Amino acid sequence: MKLLAVRRLLRIQRVVIRYQLDEMLFELPLPFWLRALSCLLPWRWLPRKPLDLSRGARLRLALEDLGPIFIKFGQLLSTRRDLMPPDIADELARLQDQVPPFPEAQSIALIERQLGAPVSELFARFDSQPLASASVAQVHAAQLKTGEEVVVKVVRPGLKPVIRQDLAWLFLIARIAEKASADARRLHPVEVVSDYEKTIYDELDLLREAANASQLRRNFDGSPLLYVPQVYWDLCRHQVLVMERIYGIPVTDLATLADQRTDMKLLAERGVEIFFTQVFRDSFFHADMHPGNIFVSTRTPWSPQYIAIDCGIVGSLTDEDQDYLARNLLAFFKRDYRKVAQLHIDSGWVPAETKVNEFEAAIRTVCEPIFERPLKDISFGQLLLRLFQTARRFNMEVQPQLVLLQKTLLNIEGLGRQLYPDLDLWSTAQPFLERWMRERISPLHLLRNLQQQAEQVPHLSQIARDTLERLQQSQREEQRPSSGHWPLRLLGAALIGAGTIQGLAPLLAAWPAWLMVGGGLYLVLRR
16 A cells, blocks of 8 residues: 555656646745745756646646546536636536546446446447546446437446555545644544545445435435436446436536526525435435536426436435534524534534633624625635634534535535525525424424334333343352342433433433333332
8 A cells, every 4th residue: 555655646746747736836825934845846946848738727637637536626626616716617617527538448348348248239329439428437328229318337447546546645644634733633634534435435336326316316206306317227237337318408508508598596596405405304415416417407497407417426414413404504594603502512513611602702703794695795715714713713523424515515505606696595595494393393203203213112122121131140140149139220220321311302202211211210219
């Protein structure tokens, strides 16, 4: 791994020199000591011929040369036009679906090896020229023997060694950062890289993507908001995916959307609704929502429907995460900064000794300016910077399990800016969250929780019975007749403690907890 990491570092250095990215870096307003560092780089002492490329093109070509991890980073940057100069953002947008393809012969050979037959036998028509090419895979158009138009997605060959090298460097940088900086430790960089390692390797398995697409399609079956193409499972393998071909307008093709008189305001609002539906209703969200993966149907422009592809990366949240996020967002919408501060303390995101009043004042200072303003007037980049400063002051820790959600939120914001700059993200999301919270405490939802917990009672009873038998066996082996009741009393005390903690939940939903308390009291007090 160390040898691979050194080779990769040399590769990165060659790319930086080739595209003169160091010139772009040292044009920025850097501290004196960093600017002085430029004099120590040996290649800067040699004459270099200026490149006949724009700075955006140089950066894009460098990211393409460095491989999938860097390409995905460029894809994310391309959605943040509020943070990037327009010329760089335009070039990086080409990374979404215009990554150079790999040779057709390699693609066909891999498909035939995975499916065990020539493409001429598998398909009525197969277009060897790629339809699109991205960082991890490329896509070919085809037609099944039964007449359906499909796309065939195939993973790029030789990706794993490059990804392994990049991850080795990312882990090294993360470990150094954790040792060198308290601020970095609060960001949990090693855990973040570990999560990303799992995500990127999962994305190389197209069977996993097929399963994700099927689940997302089922979640929005018949919905006017989102359409997900059908997967043809008989032709899917770990490195090959065959799914329905869709015909839509790229979400960034604003001119074509305007020509068909698309309701852009409704389109932007539905994008927000889709995101919150996936996160809170389904706890299963598309986590790679850059514009290259999103299209708009041409069927009903007055009631626009999104089409989502490339479900290789999805995220999910626990019930606790969902509840925590919803309560925080609703408190933000209502400007109840006291509650926001208390929720952070109760959840353990900031130390328990944090003074609520001081934390509340800091959050108010950061968040108050963003409300009652259209999206185009809100700088989320500045907001994130100020929130980080607040986090550093109060030792707030970043939660690694929410990294995918944060990335998706950045994509959603970037997309919203392009579609309808006057969209008020907050007023669009607030009614959805309020409705979701009402449903969480509705009698039907509580009854469903009761049913789920009742299904666990036989299992819990068996665990309790097994525990009692082990305690009684231990008592007989130790032959201590004078302490015959202590195992039952110990079990009772445990039941009281566990039940009391769970009993803090809503009463109807927590009846097994109170049953545990009652059983524990009986065992403790019985003679």
